[in-house]
Amino acid sequence: MSQTSGASTPSNPASAGPVGGLTLTVVPVTAFEQNCSLIVCEETRRAAWVDPGGDLDRLAAVAAESDCVIEKILLTHGHIDHCGEAGRLAEQLGVPIEGPHREDRFWIQQLAVQGQMFGFPKAQPFEPSRWLEQGDVVRVGNQTLEVLHCPGHTPGHVVFFHAPSRLAWVGDVLFVGSIGRTDFPRGNHADLIASIRERLFPLGDDVAFVPGHGPMGTLGEERRTNPYVGRTANA
Ligand SMILES: [Zn+2]
Ligand SMILES: [Zn+2]
Numbered sequence: 166m167s168q169t170s171g172a173s174t175p176s177n178p179a180s181a182g183p184v185g186g187l188t189l190t191v192v193p194v195t196a197f198e199q200n201c202s203l204i205v206c207e208e209t210r211r212a213a214w215v216d217p218g219g220d221l222d223r224l225a226a227v228a229a230e231s232d233c234v235i236e237k238i239l240l241t242h243g244h245i246d247h248c249g250e251a252g253r254l255a256e257q258l259g260v261p262i263e264g265p266h267r268e269d270r271f272w273i274q275q276l277a278v279q280g281q282m283f284g285f286p287k288a289q290p291f292e293p294s295r296w297l298e299q300g301d302v303v304r305v306g307n308q309t310l311e312v313l314h315c316p317g318h319t320p321g322h323v324v325f326f327h328a329p330s331r332l333a334w335v336g337d338v339l340f341v342g343s344i345g346r347t348d349f350p351r352g353n354h355a356d357l358i359a360s361i362r363e364r365l366f367p368l369g370d371d372v373a374f375v376p377g378h379g380p381m382g383t384l385g386e387e388r389r390t391n392p393y394v395g396r397t398a399n400a
Contacts, residue, residue, distance in 0.1 A: 185330030187308050191375055192227050195219040195285070197246040202334060202375055204327075205233045206306025213305045215239045215325065215334050216247040216377070217254050219285065224254070239303060239310075240264040241336030242322040243272025245279040245288065247377065252276075252291030261294035263303050266314050269321025270296075271351075297323050313364045317357020318345030326368055333374045333384075339365060341382035344393040361387075361394045 179191045190203040195218045202215040203224075212233035217224055228235060235258050240248045242265045255262050272279070276288035297303070299314035303325065313324040318337045322345075325334040337345040339361055347354040365374075370385025389395055 184332070185327065187305070187327060187330055187332075188231070189330075189332065189375070190227060190231065191381075192220075192224060194223065195246045195249070196283075197378065199246040199377055200375055200379075203227055203231060203233075204305055204308075205231055206308045209306035210234060211236045211306030213237045213239050213303075214254065215375075216241055216336065217251055218244075218246040218249045221250050221254055221257070235260055236305065237303075238262045239325060239334075240293065241324065241334060241377070242319045243269035243276075244319065244337065245276055245283060245285050247336060248273065249276060249280060249285050249288045252289035255291060256289065262291060263295045264293060264297045264312070264325075265319075265323045266298065266316075266321035267296040268316065268351075269319050272319055272321070313360075315357075315360035315364050317347055317353050317355075317360050319349065320351045320353070320356075322360075324365065326372070331369070331372045333365070333368060333372050335365065335374045335376055337377040339374065339382075339387060339391075339394070340376045340379050341387070342391060343379075344391070345377075358394055 186207050188205045192201045194201045199218045201217050205212040210233045212235050237260050238251050238255055251262055280288050297312045301312040303310045310325040310327045315322050315324045315338045347357050366384055366388050372384045373381055375381055
């Protein structure tokens with residue numbers, strides 16, 4: 166459910182920060198080693214999980230160590246490795262789910278089918294409390310994240326950008342040296358390239374990104390060297 170070609174993935178939680186008012190902890194979850202993120206507002210200790218696809222026991226342990234109060238769940242897109250446990254976690258914690266864009270509703274409604282196909286635990290059905298649009302903002306404690314609608318991998322994929330820390334959560338749009346697959350229903354290669362070039366790259370070369378799988382990177386390095394969407398790519 167991830168990238169075009171394989172990349173090495175970290176399997177232990179990795180923390181960064183605090184930078185720009187928030188602390189980031191990345192926890193790879195599920196057999197797909199999907200990068201679930203805990204983001205904590207340093208001022209308020211209020212926090213959000215981004216893409217809690219699975220391994221809830223592990224996520225609970227990380228949250229307990231982080232001295233924070235989870236106030237919401239953010240979703241980049243409707244694939245099971247990203248949101249398979251979002252419904253269950255939202256119910257356990259009594260928190261809302263924000264995102265992705267409404268165009269991914271069909272993926273979320275098919276979570277049970279996705280789960281059977283990939284051998285995941287039975288997903289708890291859910292409907293996000295809030296669908297997100299290009300230009301929306303989401304709040305975590307006192308921190309504000311900008312929402313970019315980046316279709317292509319899925320039609321309703323969104324990216325979250327925290328300007329003060331120059332950090333973006335890009336899900337399966339962009340990876341180090343690769344881009345998201347577009348061979349799923351309603352995937353679109355041209356849309357994906359446009360999303361990366363016209364919405365992500367303008368954020369700035371200095372922006373670091375957490376991809377859905379594999380190591381973190383920077384937009385500048387991908388703009389220079391990514392074979393699918395970088396300066397030398399034909400696409
Ligand atoms: Zn995906
Ligand atoms: Zn994925």
